[in-house]
Amino acid sequence: xxxxxxxxxxxxxxxxxxxxxxxxxxxxxxxxxxxxxxxxxxxxxxxxxxxxxxxxxxxxxxxxxxxxxxxxxxxxxxxxxxxxxxxxxxxxxxxxxxxxxxxxxxxxxxxxxxxxxxxxxxxxxxxxxxxxxxxxxxxxxxxxxxxxxxxxxxxxxxxxxxxxxxxxxxxxxxxxxxxxxxxxxxxxxxxxxxxxxxxxxxxxxxxxxxxxxxxxxxxxxxxxxxxxxxxxxxxxxxxxxxxxxxxxxxxxxxxxxxxxxxxxxxxxxxxxxxxxxxxxxxxxxxxxxxxxxxxxxxxxxxxxxxxxxxxxxxxxxxxxxxxxxxxxxxxxxxxxxxxxxxxxxxxxxxxxxxxxxxxxxxxxxxxxxxxxxxxxxxxxxxxxxxxxxxxxxxxxxxxxxxxxxxxxxxxxxxxxxxxxxxxxxxxxxxxxxxxxxxxxxxxxx
Amino acid sequence: xxxxxxxxxxxxxxxxxxxxxxxxxxxxxxxxxxxxxxxxxxxxxxxxxxxxxxxxxxxxxxxxxxxxxxxxxxxxxxxxxxxxxxxxxxxxxxxxxxxxxxxxxxxxxxxxxxxxxxxxxxxxxxxxxxxxxxxxxxxxxxxxxxxxxxxxxxxxxxxxxxxxxxxxxxxxxxxxxxxxxxxxxxxxxxxxxxxxxxxxxxxxxxxxxxxxxxxxxxxxxxxxxxxxxxxxxxxxxxxxxxxxxxxxxxxxxxxxxxxxxxxxxxxxxxxxxxxxxxxxxxxxxxxxxxxxxxxxxxxxxxxxxxxxxxxxxxxxxxxxxxxxxxxxxxxxxxxxxxxxxxxxxxxxxxxxxxxxxxxxxxxxxxxxxxxxxxxxxxxxxxxxxxxxxxxxxxxxxxxxxxxxxxxxxxxxxxxxxxxxxxxxxxxxxxxxxxxxxxxxxxxxx
Numbered sequence: 001x002x003x004x005x006x007x008x009x010x011x012x013x014x015x016x017x018x019x020x021x022x023x024x025x026x027x028x029x030x031x032x033x034x035x036x037x038x039x040x041x042x043x044x045x046x047x048x049x050x051x052x053x054x055x056x057x058x059x060x061x062x063x064x065x066x067x068x069x070x071x072x073x074x075x076x077x078x079x080x081x082x083x084x085x086x087x088x089x090x091x092x093x094x095x096x097x098x099x100x101x102x103x104x105x106x107x108x109x110x111x112x113x114x115x116x117x118x119x120x121x122x123x124x125x126x127x128x129x130x131x132x133x134x135x136x137x138x139x140x141x142x143x144x145x146x147x148x149x150x151x152x153x154x155x156x157x158x159x160x161x162x163x164x165x166x167x168x169x170x171x172x173x174x175x176x177x178x179x180x181x182x183x184x185x186x187x188x189x190x191x192x193x194x195x196x197x198x199x200x201x202x203x204x205x206x207x208x209x210x211x212x213x214x215x216x217x218x219x220x221x222x223x224x225x226x227x228x229x230x231x232x233x234x235x236x237x238x239x240x241x242x243x244x245x246x247x248x249x250x251x252x253x254x255x256x257x258x259x260x261x262x263x264x265x266x267x268x269x270x271x272x273x274x275x276x277x278x279x280x281x282x283x284x285x286x287x288x289x290x291x292x293x294x295x296x297x298x299x300x301x302x303x304x305x306x307x308x309x310x311x312x313x314x315x316x317x318x319x320x321x322x323x324x325x326x327x328x329x330x331x332x333x334x335x336x337x338x339x340x341x342x343x344x345x346x347x348x349x350x351x352x353x354x355x356x357x358x359x360x361x362x363x364x365x366x367x368x369x370x371x372x373x374x375x376x377x378x379x380x381x382x383x384x385x386x387x388x389x390x391x392x393x394x395x396x397x398x399x400x401x402x403x404x405x406x407x408x409x410x411x412x413x414x415x416x417x418x419x420x421x422x423x424x425x426x427x428x429x430x431x432x433x434x435x436x437x438x439x440x441x442x443x444x445x
Numbered sequence: 446x447x448x449x450x451x452x453x454x455x456x457x458x459x460x461x462x463x464x465x466x467x468x469x470x471x472x473x474x475x476x477x478x479x480x481x482x483x484x485x486x487x488x489x490x491x492x493x494x495x496x497x498x499x500x501x502x503x504x505x506x507x508x509x510x511x512x513x514x515x516x517x518x519x520x521x522x523x524x525x526x527x528x529x530x531x532x533x534x535x536x537x538x539x540x541x542x543x544x545x546x547x548x549x550x551x552x553x554x555x556x557x558x559x560x561x562x563x564x565x566x567x568x569x570x571x572x573x574x575x576x577x578x579x580x581x582x583x584x585x586x587x588x589x590x591x592x593x594x595x596x597x598x599x600x601x602x603x604x605x606x607x608x609x610x611x612x613x614x615x616x617x618x619x620x621x622x623x624x625x626x627x628x629x630x631x632x633x634x635x636x637x638x639x640x641x642x643x644x645x646x647x648x649x650x651x652x653x654x655x656x657x658x659x660x661x662x663x664x665x666x667x668x669x670x671x672x673x674x675x676x677x678x679x680x681x682x683x684x685x686x687x688x689x690x691x692x693x694x695x696x697x698x699x700x701x702x703x704x705x706x707x708x709x710x711x712x713x714x715x716x717x718x719x720x721x722x723x724x725x726x727x728x729x730x731x732x733x734x735x736x737x738x739x740x741x742x743x744x745x746x747x748x749x750x751x752x753x754x755x756x757x758x759x760x761x762x763x764x765x766x767x768x769x770x771x772x773x774x775x776x777x778x779x780x781x782x783x784x785x786x787x788x789x790x791x792x793x794x795x796x797x798x799x800x801x802x803x804x805x806x807x808x809x810x811x812x813x814x815x816x817x818x819x820x821x822x823x824x825x826x827x828x829x830x831x832x833x834x835x836x837x838x839x840x841x842x843x844x845x846x847x848x849x850x851x852x853x854x855x856x857x858x859x860x861x862x863x864x865x866x867x868x869x870x871x872x873x874x875x876x877x878x879x880x881x882x883x884x885x886x887x888x889x890x
Binding site for chain 1: 490491492493506508509510511512514516518519522523528529530531532549550551552553554555589590600601604605606607608609610611614618645647648649650857859860862863866867870876878879880881882883884887
């Protein structure tokens, strides 16, 4: 243990596991290791676990930020062998078995942190396909801050429309473009549809929020491309009922503050729209690249590093990488991409914890095997699609399933109850509890 | 009606009341006017009503922002004669009967808004006694953004202490100074005490959060100076039980990023402290000054404008100002300062609405009379003081009273239930649901 923080009176050094990232994969690994004879340091640049599958609901004011985020320290405060460290991991020295750190607190932070075993679960970020200048115009809804920013922008667009005398400018204010028709894009477009049709319906005097035009743009041939085509078609119909126009086989080739440039086949079209939300391509965390170059491992075009069938880095059995920043080799040595969803990360995190616990105890562990339990996406109130492989459902039953699964996986009884209550209220009143314009967007002059 | 927004098909012009400010006074006035034969425009630069008496609980992670803020549009969406306008009021032209506006949405906003009657309820802001440079170092907890900023700073201080090897620097990280021992300062200091002793107790490995030093600095001779001395003494004892050191008759004469300079009699002392929270003097909204200079009315040293006994501006019976931006003339013509608390604003708002409703119907209204129902302050879990004039209580009974009153006045059944649940959880688990470091403070490098 090369770590200078643990005080001098600590017990003789035990096997020290450093876990990087407090997302679904990271915290599952730590939970498993909390019961093993090891010391664990969980390093994250944020002090909370974010329930990403519901972050988009913060962006539409359905949930408040405290309901989808949970303090990492509170999560592990009873696990005496687990320490949480707030720091940014900038790289790895695999030979010295050290993680390089940078401060996020503004105070003292050690430059390096030594490990015996390392688990890297850095996740992914949205990618603007090389157009980083789009990020300021079209926020994504993956982080808590960007979700709040999106919430303020959505609401502010209706406010601007209410005060806008020019019909053309008003139409642009009331045009909302969501880029990317994966689960997040579909859920986001559906929620904006509900906001306009139900939540805000009686809130304005000069405009009718139902005039809002919500456009979901997808470069592929159908929405929810990871679902069976029949469910994609049902999702598209459900979106249409919420007033969402879906434009398939259409690429976004330009975004500026006044609108988006769309291209379909050889035709390009400029769509005036003052609010654009990005839910398209993802890119693996930069930590995947750090690991790949340190170990000479492969990376795919979106930056995922290839790991062995036991999730370890090639040539470095003491280093595990997991989640949506990796591809995993199957029995034939082929690199497979697992779905970038919470259940996949959870299974990998649990496996990583077990692998290290087994090793410390001198036991073997069979290769990681992903159990695909199905795919869920919600479109709006009582509307969802579910692909459980053996059966495909849509409508209220799929929606109840979606509800149950998300409540079940939320961390903390308190959050579960609060979210359930918020949803209950929303369902009955069609309102949203957190329609607040905050932050920089609140004073735009 | 000189307003260009209402569409051309509107009913013949009715008496138009502009209400500036969606705080306690403003919304009570609008609620009353929603039932009167008038048209109402509520102008605020924020799109929500903030329940200020609980904002400090957002600052300590006990509540989430969506639980203490309520959309103004949602509040009045059923009142068809009420329109909400998101804009900043920058001044008044009393002769032309116009309010001057500036945009906060970044879109089109009319320059002026005409009125037949005007109610100005601009509230107050914290005053740094001419030391505006202190505001960046010592945030207040009156606005939602500054409460979130304070929350991040408080939690970040513990994080920095956890990683700080130097004992002296660590002590400075764990020293929290609250300036001003009015209700907000007392409640804030008590909550930090509870955070350190209960909420965070098991969360760290290198530090014991109970080592935190919480210093409440007050220039006056006792805490809660608006309460009877016996309750001040009880509050001070309750604070001591939570580990709060109260320094009375002590002035803050300097604040820098490393600490505060305190002065008592002729002795000055430098207290190293990395977190300072400002809960001292308030200053009336700048709108009070605009009204005073437009009408030639008096202003007191903290900027409050003096209004007549019916809350109208001298010489301008069509203009009402209320809340903690005014002093009210009593029967003898003496300007009286009412307590800057929600019940006083609520009573004045209700009166203002009634006054205008009566006038429109040709009825008289007797002068405003403030009914002081008492004073409440909470110090921590099951600790509070209450001065109900006929009886003074402290301890659990006062705390239950405090709880009941605050739940009762919270807007919306949903918020009431959620806040009650949060408090229930906190009471049982001694945890806090929203221990999140967000915003700029999350990446301080």
